[in-house]
Amino acid sequence: MTAEVSLGALGLHRGGHLLLKQALRALPVGGRLVVRGSDPALSVHLRAWCRSQGHRLDLGAAPTITRGAAEVGRWQGAQRAGSLGEPVAHPQATWGLAARGARVEAGGPAFAFPLSDKDTVWTDDAARIYAQAAAAQWDPATAIDWDAPFELPDDVEDAVVQVMTYLIENEVAALLVPSRFLTKLHPHFREVAQVLAIQAADEARHIEVFTRRAGLKRQELGLSTTGGQASLKTLLDEPDFALASFLLSVLGEGSFLSLLRFLQAHAPDPVTRQVARLSAQDEARHVAFGLAHLRRHASQEPGLLSRLATAIERRHDALAHTAGLNEEVFDALVLLAAGSWAPADLARGFDRVVALKEDMDAGRRLRLQRLGFSEAEAARLSGLHTRNFM
Amino acid sequence: MSSFVLGAVAYDPKVVTIWEGFKTWFATQGFDFDYVLYSNYESQVEAHFDGAFDVAWNSPLAWLQSVRIAQGTGRSASGFCMRDSDQDLTSLVVVRADSDIQTLADLRGRSVGVGAPDSPQATLIPLLSLQEAGLALGEDVSVRVFDVLFGKHGDHVGGERLAARALVAGEVDAACMIDGNHLVFSAEGTLPADGTRILHQTAPYDHCIFTALDGVDEETLARFRALLMGQRYDDPVVRPLLDLEGLKAWEDGRTEGFAQLDRAVDALSFDGAAAVRDFIARVVDKNQAGG
Numbered sequence: 030m031t032a033e034v035s036l037g038a039l040g041l042h043r044g045g046h047l048l049l050k051q052a053l054r055a056l057p058v059g060g061r062l063v064v065r066g067s068d069p070a071l072s073v074h075l076r077a078w079c080r081s082q083g084h085r086l087d088l089g090a091a092p093t094i095t096r097g098a099a100e101v102g103r104w105q106g107a108q109r110a111g112s113l114g115e116p117v118a119h120p121q122a123t124w125g126l127a128a129r130g131a132r133v134e135a136g137g138p139a140f141a142f143p144l145s146d147k148d149t150v151w152t153d154d155a156a157r158i159y160a161q162a163a164a165a166q167w168d169p170a171t172a173i174d175w176d177a178p179f180e181l182p183d184d185v186e187d188a189v190v191q192v193m194t195y196l197i198e199n200e201v202a203a204l205l206v207p208s209r210f211l212t213k214l215h216p217h218f219r220e221v222a223q224v225l226a227i228q229a230a231d232e233a234r235h236i237e238v239f240t241r242r243a244g245l246k247r248q249e250l251g252l253s254t255t256g257g258q259a260s261l262k263t264l265l266d267e268p269d270f271a272l273a274s275f276l277l278s279v280l281g282e283g284s285f286l287s288l289l290r291f292l293q294a295h296a297p298d299p300v301t302r303q304v305a306r307l308s309a310q311d312e313a314r315h316v317a318f319g320l321a322h323l324r325r326h327a328s329q330e331p332g333l334l335s336r337l338a339t340a341i342e343r344r345h346d347a348l349a350h351t352a353g354l355n356e357e358v359f360d361a362l363v364l365l366a367a368g369s370w371a372p373a374d375l376a377r378g379f380d381r382v383v384a385l386k387e388d389m390d391a392g393r394r395l396r397l398q399r400l401g402f403s404e405a406e407a408a409r410l411s412g413l414h415t416r417n418f419m
Numbered sequence: 420m421s422s423f424v425l426g427a428v429a430y431d432p433k434v435v436t437i438w439e440g441f442k443t444w445f446a447t448q449g450f451d452f453d454y455v456l457y458s459n460y461e462s463q464v465e466a467h468f469d470g471a472f473d474v475a476w477n478s479p480l481a482w483l484q485s486v487r488i489a490q491g492t493g494r495s496a497s498g499f500c501m502r503d504s505d506q507d508l509t510s511l512v513v514v515r516a517d518s519d520i521q522t523l524a525d526l527r528g529r530s531v532g533v534g535a536p537d538s539p540q541a542t543l544i545p546l547l548s549l550q551e552a553g554l555a556l557g558e559d560v561s562v563r564v565f566d567v568l569f570g571k572h573g574d575h576v577g578g579e580r581l582a583a584r585a586l587v588a589g590e591v592d593a594a595c596m597i598d599g600n601h602l603v604f605s606a607e608g609t610l611p612a613d614g615t616r617i618l619h620q621t622a623p624y625d626h627c628i629f630t631a632l633d634g635v636d637e638e639t640l641a642r643f644r645a646l647l648m649g650q651r652y653d654d655p656v657v658r659p660l661l662d663l664e665g666l667k668a669w670e671d672g673r674t675e676g677f678a679q680l681d682r683a684v685d686a687l688s689f690d691g692a693a694a695v696r697d698f699i700a701r702v703v704d705k706n707q708a709g710g
Binding site: 040041042043069070073074076077078080081082083097098099101102103105106134135136137 | 503504506507508509511597598599601602605606612616617620651652653654655656658659665667668
């Protein structure tokens with residue numbers, strides 16, 4: 030079979046090889062292609078190009094390429110990396126970074142993605158949660174009225190700064206945990222990777238706005254305690270994706286949802302109320318994703334609930350010797366909610382913090398029951414949750 | 420039982436990747452293969468005659484050096500496999516498009532940039548064209564050497580690229596390069612579009628070739644050769660190795676494609692060729708004295 034291609038004045042150094050490839054693809058291996066063209070270097074470049082591509086070249090009256098087998102050989106044994114819409118149960122390590130649904134050349138390197146089992150990572154809700162998150166991104170520079178006028182008593186401002194200091198270190202943990210699992214997740218589970226990535230971006234933004242609020246009137250931040258960091262470290266140390274997202278998203282960020290709503294309602298200044306409101310929107314998505322993939326996981330793995338329960342108990346035991354929520358944060362929350370040192374205000378602030386803890390507990394019990402725990406078990410496990418909230 | 424050992428020149432860090440890959444693959448075929456790397460072809464050729472390894476992956480010039488040393492010492496060298504991409508290369512003499520140089524003879528009184536002094540493709544073979552066109556090198560035409568990685572026989576592209584840049588910058592009147600690099604330099608813009616003209620294209624010649632000396636274990640050599648020739652580009656395990664080494668298929672070795680270089684080594688009035696002749700004489704002497 031012989032075909033002909035005309036390159037006109039186009040040389041191989043300026044894209045002429047595309048026309049050659051297109052024409053050769055239409056020929057069987059061994060088929061012949063007569064090349065016509067007027068580029069002065071055409072025959073020189075044809076010789077070099079054919080040699081590099083594994084084609085034979087005969088230079089006669091008109092250069093003629095005989096198609097070699099290399100291109101066909103390269104794609105023998107190639108495999109589709111699943112389909113565009115639906116992940117497979119066990120994506121192959123050699124699919125690597127390829128887009129889901131791409132045709133992957135055989136013989137590629139095997140990537141080590143420990144999270145490559147659909148049952149342990151997937152939820153059909155991931156695409157929806159990611160889309161919501163992408164649509165709900167907000168710009169800290171414009172979404173918050175940083176110039177809103179307010180003046181707080183010095184001690185109340187200090188209390189706000191202490192709470193911000195506490196929030197920042199908790200959000201750093203919430204940034205690092207999904208980021209670490211993102212690097213372990215097989216990219217085949219694209220939507221889950223996107224959720225984890227945007228979750229990390231959310232936390233980066235939260236860190237920014239809490240820091241900015243803390244620095245609004247003060248040059249120095251508040252206290253960071255050993256107990257608080259010890260509690261957060263247990264989250265970073267948890268190597269299991271299900272257990273880490275259970276402890277962080279379902280229990281920790283779930284409790285934080287109550288805290289942020291508390292700040293949104295009771296903070297003494299408009300800027301704090303705004304940053305709390307916007308951050309709470311994001312945290313609600315994080316909790317929803319954690320619940321969604323753990324519910325699916327629990328339906329696939331009957332033993333998961335008991336593993337989750339054990340994780341809470343283990344963490345509780347590990348933290349039993351620590352002080353729990355540091356006094357400075359607790360007192361700061363009371364003063365922040367009180368707004369002044371007046372005894373009546375302090376009493377009201379105290380009651381609000383007590384109500385906050387009850388709200389956190391109620392939320393945790395509800396979410397534990399959604400995962401499949403009995404009411405009694407949910408109540409027991411919620412009671413074991415870290416006193417540091419996150 | 421000891422390994423069948425290949426000698427190769429480390430002209431680039433990827434050489435380690437290539438031969439480690441081959442070693443692993445040969446092991447999967449039940450063939451005990453190892454390799455030793457040299458920093459230059461002269462050391463490799465000399466070590467080959469010292470019996471340091473079984474077969475050499477030789478540049479065309481190292482092949483000729485081996486053949487001549489074998490001839491001078493009563494031994495024999497044979498070439499047995501080459502890449503499909505080693506066959507039918509040509510070299511070019513390139514001038515600026517607006518140059519008044521129309522023939523090789525017009526280079527009289529001008530300068531030509533070449534690659535490394537021991538590069539067959541970028542120096543020795545194109546200079547032979549100039550000399551055979553009646554130009555006395557260094558007298559009728561000045562030769563400017565762009566010496567990158569001497570001893571690597573031009574395996575590294577750097578010297579050719581420097582010569583091409585010097586041509587474009589007006590520092591030399593002509594530059595020599597292999598046809599494939601002309602395509603690369605034109606596509607990447609080192610040679611500006613329509614800014615240069617091909618003055619001369621040499622006759623086709625061949626490039627690298629596996630080399631064995633007499634005394635090699637013929638049975639093991641045959642097995643090595645059969646395994647190489649059996650490597651197929653549609654095998655996903657082998658393909659990355661072939662891609663790294665720049666071939667689609669192994670071909671039987673042929674030695675008639677080295678005739679131009681053979682002439683260049685004998686005839687060129689050029690330091691690079693003289694150094695080759697001196698090297699051959701020295702190793703012949705050494706082996707005769709030792710033998």
